[in-house]
Amino acid sequence: MIKLVPCKYLDYDEGAYDAELRTCAPDFLNVKYWYRTNVPYDDAPRRVQYCKLRGRINGIFACYTGEMSCYEPEESDSENRKLR
Numbered sequence: 001m002i003k004l005v006p007c008k009y010l011d012y013d014e015g016a017y018d019a020e021l022r023t024c025a026p027d028f029l030n031v032k033y034w035y036r037t038n039v040p041y042d043d044a045p046r047r048v049q050y051c052k053l054r055g056r057i058n059g060i061f062a063c064y065t066g067e068m069s070c071y072e073p074e075e076s077d078s079e080n081r082k083l084r
Contacts, residue, residue: 004031004064008074011050019048024060033060 012032014021019034036046045058053070062068 002065004028004061005066005073005076006030006032007051007063007068007071009052009054009070009072010063010074011052017050019050031060031064 010032012021017034017036018038019036022033022035023029024031024033034048034050036044036048039046045056047060049057049060049063051057051063051068051070054068057063057068063071066073
């Protein structure tokens with residue numbers, strides 16, 4: 001099974017986008033994505049990520065699996081405690 005660790009550049013600032021923040025529950029409870037309600041054309045991507053470096057990413061999982069070249073895993077709370 002692939003470990004899904006979010007990239008530290010993912011942007012989940014609610015109110016910043018014309019989209020609704022959702023999760024991939026029940027299959028992947030810890031995976032969040034944006035669902036765009038207003039798209040410019042019928043086949044435009046609706047399930048996307050927003051990145052602080054690259055803007056909109058037309059997919060959900062590339063920012064959790066390391067597929068993106070800019071991917072840097074977010075540090076977990078347990079890793080942060082170890083550094084203190």
